[in-house]
Structures are given as C-alpha cells and as structure tokens.
Amino acid sequence: MRGSFVALLKKDFRLCVSGGFFLLALGSLILYSCYINLVYAKLDQELFPVYRYDPGKAGGERIAGVTDVGSLNELEEACADGYSVGLHINGDSVFGGKTEIMMVSCGIERLDHIREAYARSLLFQEDKTDALGQAEIIGVNTREMKNRREMTAEVLFFELVAVGFLGVASMLFKEKQMGVIRVHAILPVSRIQFILSKLTLLLSSDLLFAAVLTVVNLGMPEGLKALPGVLLQAGILSLVMALVGFLCAELLPDFKQFSLIYLVIAVFITTPVFLSVQAGVEMEWMRFHPMYHLFTAMKNAYFQVLSAGGLYYGACAAAIILLFLAAGWGLGREMKKEG
Amino acid sequence: MIRVNNLTFSYGKDKEALHGLDFTVGEGEIFGFLGPNGSGKSTTQKILTGILKGYGGRVSLLGQDIAAADTKELLKQIGVLFEFPYLYTNLSAVDNLRYFASFYPQERVRDVMELLDKLEFKKDYLKKPVSSYSKGMRQRVSMARALLNSPKLLFLDEPTSGLDPSGAVLFRKIIEEERGNGTTVFLTTHNMVDADLLCDRVAFILNGNIAALDTPQNLKEQNRTAQKEPTLEEVFIRYTGRGLEE
Known part of the structure; x- marks a missing residue:
C-alpha cells in the first residue's frame, strides 16, 4: 500500500514538473516578493490625502x-x-x-x-x-511591517485560490486527455489513494510556498512568529481549492469550460472578498461568503490575531470532507466513461 | 474461469443495455465476444472487470462472485488491454510500465525489458516519451501493461488495432502463448480474422442479448449453403442482421 502511494506521488510529481507547475510557483514567489519588498513595503502613502x-x-x-x-x-x-x-x-x-x-x-x-x-x-x-x-496597546506595527503583512496575506490568498486551483485541474485534465484515469479503474489501487497523492503533493507545495513567502517578506523573526497560524490557514485553503479544482476537472468535459469556471471563481468570487476586506466596500451578504472567512482568517494569521473559532474550523472540516467525497464520486464517474 | 448468469444492466429508465446474458468461459480458453457498436460488449466487459456495479444477475471470476470478492485481490490476477492505448505520454515506455508494475505484488510482475523485447518494441525508443511513439508502438506498450502482472485472466479489446500485418501476427502468437501458459482470454473485437484464428468459441451479442454462441467452425458449418462455406463475418451478419461497424 505504501509502495503504491509512493508510485502515485512520484507520477504526480513528474506530471507537475512536465506541466511547469513548480516553475510557475517559483516565478510567482519571485514576482510577489519583488513587488512586496521593492514596491509595496516602501509605500508611505497617507490613509487619505x-x-x-x-x-x-x-x-x-x-x-x-x-x-x-x-x-x-x-x-x-x-x-x-x-x-x-x-x-x-x-x-x-x-x-x-x-x-x-x-x-x-x-x-x-x-x-x-x-x-x-x-x-x-x-x-x-x-x-x-x-x-x-484609553486603549490597551498589545503590539506595535510599523507602517512598513503592516504593509508587508497585508500584501503577503493577499498574494498568498490569490496564489492558493487561483494558481493552486489551476494546478490540480490542469494535472487532472492532462490525465483525462491521456485516458489513464480509466486504467486506474482496473489497477489494484484505491480511488482514495489516487486523490490523496494529488492532495499531498499540492498541499506540500502550497505549504512550502507559504512558508518561503512569509519568511522572505516578513523577515525571519516576524515570519517565524506568524508561520504556525499562516500554515494552518494555508493548509485549509489549499485543501479546499485543490478539491474544488479536482471536482471541476472531473465534471467538466474540457479545459475551455474549465477556463470559464476559473474566470467565475477568480473574478466573481474572490473580487468581492478583496473589495469588502481591503477597500471596505459594504456588502451585507459578505458574511455568508465562505471565501470572505477564509481570507479574513488568513489576514488575521499574518497579524497574529486568533479570531477564528470552533464554528469556522468545523465548517472547514465539513467542507473538506464533503468535497473529498464528491471528488471520489467524480473519479468513479470518470473511470466508467467510454473511450 | 468466467461464469455469467442472467446478467442484466440498465443505464437508467428505458436504457436497458443487457437483457439477461448467460455464458461461461473455461480455463485456458480464448473466448470471442463480438457485436456491433452499442450492442453491450463494453458494458459486459466493464462489469466483468469490476468497473460497473449495480448490475443484476450473477458474475463470478476465478471462482469468486465479484459482488462479494475482494476487488483488489481479483484485479491483481487480471490484465486488461483497452481499445485505445491509454498511457502517460510524458513518460517513456519503461517508466510507464514500471509505474503500473508498482501496484502489483513483485512476485507476479514480469521483467519490463523482456516483455518489450518479446513485443518487438524498438529499442531506441525505450527511454523516449510515449508522445513520440506511433500508434503501433503505443499498442505494444499497452499490451505489455496488460501482461505485466502475469494475469490468469486477460481482457483484450481490439488487440490488433493500429498494428501492421506483421505486428498483428506477432500479437496473435503472443495471445496463443499466453493461453498455452493457462491464461484465459476474453477477446472483444470487430476483427473477424482475429476471432476466427484465435477463438475457441465466440458469442455474437446484439442489443444486449446473445444471438449465437459456438465455435467459429460450428457456426460456419451451421450456416453453410450449397454453394460455399460462409466466412465468420457473413455468419455474424446473418445472425445479427447488421455489419460489425454499424
């Protein structure tokens, strides 16, 4: 069983390498870090002129x-x-x-x-x-550190939502296109292992990305302090998005339709969250938006504020379990398809 | 080796695909399963290989009822050649086969290089990615995958598709050799030459029913006219009223 899982992991790793996924992640890391360190951290703009x-x-x-x-x-x-x-x-x-x-x-x-x-x-x-x-001061942020925390939270959220989601889906679409998913139906390997290997790879890659991004942009002492909370939130978001990407790739017939869904998720789902949290645009329904809570928790983790409670973590666990079950069902459906 | 009793399957209301199939395949037998597109061949094969559940009737493979058997254990003893050569195109033939081999117990796995050599795979392509292979070369790698775990039961779907005549002859020889080693072969094909040359018995399936089941020779004898003995394809058309590609 362990041998099968390692074989699946190795195969997925090679698929990610051949698809340029790690290169894309490395490019994003360099680009985001340059922007934060060379531009955003140095912004000294007043709140309002x-x-x-x-x-x-x-x-x-x-x-x-x-x-x-x-x-x-x-x-x-x-x-x-x-x-x-x-x-x-x-x-x-x-x-x-x-x-x-x-x-x-x-x-x-x-x-x-x-x-x-x-x-x-x-x-x-x-x-x-x-x-x-009148207020109890519990910590001091310089403007530069505030900028660094704020923008690092934003780019990590964007990376996990948009790029990670795209990564798992492109990997699965490639396997669908090659028809090899159907071969796994007649191999003595479980569907759970097939999904878990992809999740393990994506999760490890996202956590590594989050750790490096945090330490590079917040500096070693502050970065290490924020890291446990950031990794927890990054892990939750990474699993949720990887499973959503997995499910979309299973249910949609081709990459064109997936691109449309990707656009809907990237633009119509994450944009209102950014507008609400960053620009203060009032939207009554925002508290029902799951991404709003995930983004707020991520941002709070960067500011080392533990705001999320049991309900939040319970809802995340339930969402991950449900998405995992749905991904298993979708995989079975894909395996039964005609050539 | 394969025992099917009153097998029924439906894809939904008014979409009944199989209407109570009954057949058995003995150990070391090559059994041809022939029928036009949409007749129920793929559905039957998917049920036999454990991909489709929710069927009616009873199916047993290698002496075990597949509904109750440990699917993983059963799959370790089965080899499947799909109609299309599904392979990881970014990996080489060797890497593909080593990957698929990793799911089987080591004592069952055959030597990858020996298998490819037996299938006359071009040596200079061994480490090149599958994306650079011709259809015939891909079919050879797929056949190697089906044989990788020394299967007791081999499901072959259009095995000679995409092969040149000498390749088709080689594949028929290998199938015969496998049978000689005690492997049971369930052959699904449109190729009447393959069916006639290889199969001990054939079943003609039409609209989810078996229209005829006998040895190719008996079927031809039974349909002989005063003028000539018909080919297997002519017999098939006589039973089903349709050509194989319809």
Whole structure:
C-alpha cells in the first residue's frame, strides 16, 4: 500500500514538473516578493490625502500629513476625487472658529465618516495621546511591517485560490486527455489513494510556498512568529481549492469550460472578498461568503490575531470532507466513461 | 474461469443495455465476444472487470462472485488491454510500465525489458516519451501493461488495432502463448480474422442479448449453403442482421 502511494506521488510529481507547475510557483514567489519588498513595503502613502485652506493661520504651522493650499478654489479642486478630504478653517482659532469639512462622497456613508474622522484627527494631533491612552496597546506595527503583512496575506490568498486551483485541474485534465484515469479503474489501487497523492503533493507545495513567502517578506523573526497560524490557514485553503479544482476537472468535459469556471471563481468570487476586506466596500451578504472567512482568517494569521473559532474550523472540516467525497464520486464517474 | 448468469444492466429508465446474458468461459480458453457498436460488449466487459456495479444477475471470476470478492485481490490476477492505448505520454515506455508494475505484488510482475523485447518494441525508443511513439508502438506498450502482472485472466479489446500485418501476427502468437501458459482470454473485437484464428468459441451479442454462441467452425458449418462455406463475418451478419461497424 505504501509502495503504491509512493508510485502515485512520484507520477504526480513528474506530471507537475512536465506541466511547469513548480516553475510557475517559483516565478510567482519571485514576482510577489519583488513587488512586496521593492514596491509595496516602501509605500508611505497617507490613509487619505488631506488638504487645508487656513487663511487666518488659525491652525498654526505645518501639520504632518496635511497639505496647505492657497485658495478655496484650489481646495475644491484638490478634493474633487472622492478620496481626498479638505479642511476649510474659518475663524480665529481651530477650536473657537468653524472648520468646514469638504469632500466628494465616495458613495459609502461609513467610509465618508472615517475620512472625516481621519482628517480631524490630523488637525487635533495633541489629543492623540489621550485617545490612545484609553486603549490597551498589545503590539506595535510599523507602517512598513503592516504593509508587508497585508500584501503577503493577499498574494498568498490569490496564489492558493487561483494558481493552486489551476494546478490540480490542469494535472487532472492532462490525465483525462491521456485516458489513464480509466486504467486506474482496473489497477489494484484505491480511488482514495489516487486523490490523496494529488492532495499531498499540492498541499506540500502550497505549504512550502507559504512558508518561503512569509519568511522572505516578513523577515525571519516576524515570519517565524506568524508561520504556525499562516500554515494552518494555508493548509485549509489549499485543501479546499485543490478539491474544488479536482471536482471541476472531473465534471467538466474540457479545459475551455474549465477556463470559464476559473474566470467565475477568480473574478466573481474572490473580487468581492478583496473589495469588502481591503477597500471596505459594504456588502451585507459578505458574511455568508465562505471565501470572505477564509481570507479574513488568513489576514488575521499574518497579524497574529486568533479570531477564528470552533464554528469556522468545523465548517472547514465539513467542507473538506464533503468535497473529498464528491471528488471520489467524480473519479468513479470518470473511470466508467467510454473511450 | 468466467461464469455469467442472467446478467442484466440498465443505464437508467428505458436504457436497458443487457437483457439477461448467460455464458461461461473455461480455463485456458480464448473466448470471442463480438457485436456491433452499442450492442453491450463494453458494458459486459466493464462489469466483468469490476468497473460497473449495480448490475443484476450473477458474475463470478476465478471462482469468486465479484459482488462479494475482494476487488483488489481479483484485479491483481487480471490484465486488461483497452481499445485505445491509454498511457502517460510524458513518460517513456519503461517508466510507464514500471509505474503500473508498482501496484502489483513483485512476485507476479514480469521483467519490463523482456516483455518489450518479446513485443518487438524498438529499442531506441525505450527511454523516449510515449508522445513520440506511433500508434503501433503505443499498442505494444499497452499490451505489455496488460501482461505485466502475469494475469490468469486477460481482457483484450481490439488487440490488433493500429498494428501492421506483421505486428498483428506477432500479437496473435503472443495471445496463443499466453493461453498455452493457462491464461484465459476474453477477446472483444470487430476483427473477424482475429476471432476466427484465435477463438475457441465466440458469442455474437446484439442489443444486449446473445444471438449465437459456438465455435467459429460450428457456426460456419451451421450456416453453410450449397454453394460455399460462409466466412465468420457473413455468419455474424446473418445472425445479427447488421455489419460489425454499424
């Protein structure tokens, strides 16, 4: 039994090598790491650009993060993008006078409030110490480390959802095309072993990818601290996506139809999740979206926050078991097909 | 060796494929299973090799009822040559055979190089990927795979398809040799020359029923006319009313 499993693993490994899967993963690793280290980690962009028109100089000297403009027209022009916030200080002092907030609404009321609060917080920086004094500070992230954690979580999620999914499906489509799946029906080897060998290979490759990506982009000490949580979430996501890819490849007749499903999954399933978590776009139904929870758990793992509970892990285990059973059924169906 | 009693199978409502087949194949016999496309040949072979379940009636192979037998143990003693040469095209002939050999007990596995040599496989292609092989070479590797585990029971589906005449002669010789070693052969084919030359008995299957079952010689005798003895193909058409490719 162990010999059969090793033979299946070796064969799948060679299929992955000949299909360029590992090369693609290595290319992605280099590309993502270059982007994170050379571009994203160095971004020093403010949350929202804030402009100030203060003719009476009531707000005092220059404030970090606030750009002064010379006229009301200039202020209006600067704030016309639905992203920036304008402060028109009209009076003798910031506290006693009237400060008008000017902005084009982004269309999401809650986000408009956040923009306003952020702009005001810059204006009254002396209050910041008091506000922070009310919270218990449990850890400190530099902006660079925050950027690194954020983007590494995103690219790992994307890699596992899109590339890993594609990897297992392309491997299975190749075997379908060669007709060799049918040969396994008359070999003394179980279907479970056939599926497990592919899962083992994909899972190992994804975990290795996740570990290297995390250590390279977060650095050794921080990366190692985050790694246990990240590997757990990467393992769950990798198994789920590999099984979904497996099932799609079994049920769909050719790669063209699979490409369409791939597009649906990559664009229509993951995009709303990114929009909701990263851009704060409000979507009521998002809490019913399984990918939202998987992405949130992944992101939390990078920030070393243990937020997922028993329900989350129970649902993941149930999903993996159900998908595994469905993959077994699909494999049996494929084996019975005519030449 | 093979015993089939009242075998029925349906792919769904109004899609009955087999209507109660009865036949037996003795040890060391070459049994031809002939019929036009869609007659139920593949369905029968899939049931016999354990791929299709949910059939009616009783099937026993090597003295064991396949519904109750340990499928893995049974499959260790069976060799199958599919209609198409299903192989890993990224691997060489040797790597393909070593891969498939790894699922059988070592004491049953034949030497890969000896098998390929017996099948007159071109030596300079041994380590080249299957994607560079001709259809005949692929068929040789597929035949080697079917024989790899020294099977007691050999299922052959169109064994000489894609072979040149000398290749077909070689394959017939090898099938005869296997039978000489005590292997039972269940041959599914459209090739009447193969069936006539190789089979001890043949069954004509039509629409899920056996239309005739006897030795090729007896079938020809029974259908002899005053003018001439018919060929096996003519006998087949007489029983089924259809050509083999219909």
